[in-house]
Amino acid sequence: MKISDKMAVSIHYTLTNSAGEKLDSSRGEEPMVYLHGYGQIITGLENALKGKEIRDKFNTTIAPADAYGELREDMLKVVPMSMFEGMDKVEVGMQFHADANEGVDVVTVTKIDGDQVTIDGNHPMAGEALTFDVEVMDIRPATADELSHQHIHGEGCNH
Numbered sequence: 001m002k003i004s005d006k007m008a009v010s011i012h013y014t015l016t017n018s019a020g021e022k023l024d025s026s027r028g029e030e031p032m033v034y035l036h037g038y039g040q041i042i043t044g045l046e047n048a049l050k051g052k053e054i055r056d057k058f059n060t061t062i063a064p065a066d067a068y069g070e071l072r073e074d075m076l077k078v079v080p081m082s083m084f085e086g087m088d089k090v091e092v093g094m095q096f097h098a099d100a101n102e103g104v105d106v107v108t109v110t111k112i113d114g115d116q117v118t119i120d121g122n123h124p125m126a127g128e129a130l131t132f133d134v135e136v137m138d139i140r141p142a143t144a145d146e147l148s149h150q151h152i153h154g155e156g157c158n159h
């Protein structure tokens with residue numbers, strides 16, 4: 001069986017950035033399961049998995065445009081400290097959920113200059129070329145329920 005749309009796919013992966021630092025890994029935990037063809041994982045990784053079979057192992061480096069996007073200057077905003085009223089403290093590196101036009105995004109405080117707070121709405125991995133070391137663990141057709149819900153059912157999620 002090869003990976004194609006509407007398959008439930010289980011993979012183990014290790015993610016490193018261009019500096020070779022490990023950012024994430026499923027090794028030592030349950031494999032990650034996703035529904036292929038629904039944009040649930042980054043585009044570059046989904047494309048690389050297409051046509052692969054169980055026990056296939058591969059390594060792929062994905063450009064920012066097919067990962068979490070390029071860094072965008074217009075995602076940086078300077079807001080007054082009064083926006084954070086009610087918080088004990090505001091520090092560089094803190095992350096907040098902010099209501100954006102297209103939903104809720106995570107923003108990171110990157111600079112504080114007196115009353116001026118710079119927040120960055122870029123994804124923390126934006127601008128990074130990401131390398132995935134992948135092993136395909138399982139492939140099965142998704143169930144009708146899973147397709148109608150557009151996610152995989154399993155332990156802890158079977159609604």
Ligand code: ZN
Nearest residue numbers: 149151158159
């Ligand atoms: Zn469901």
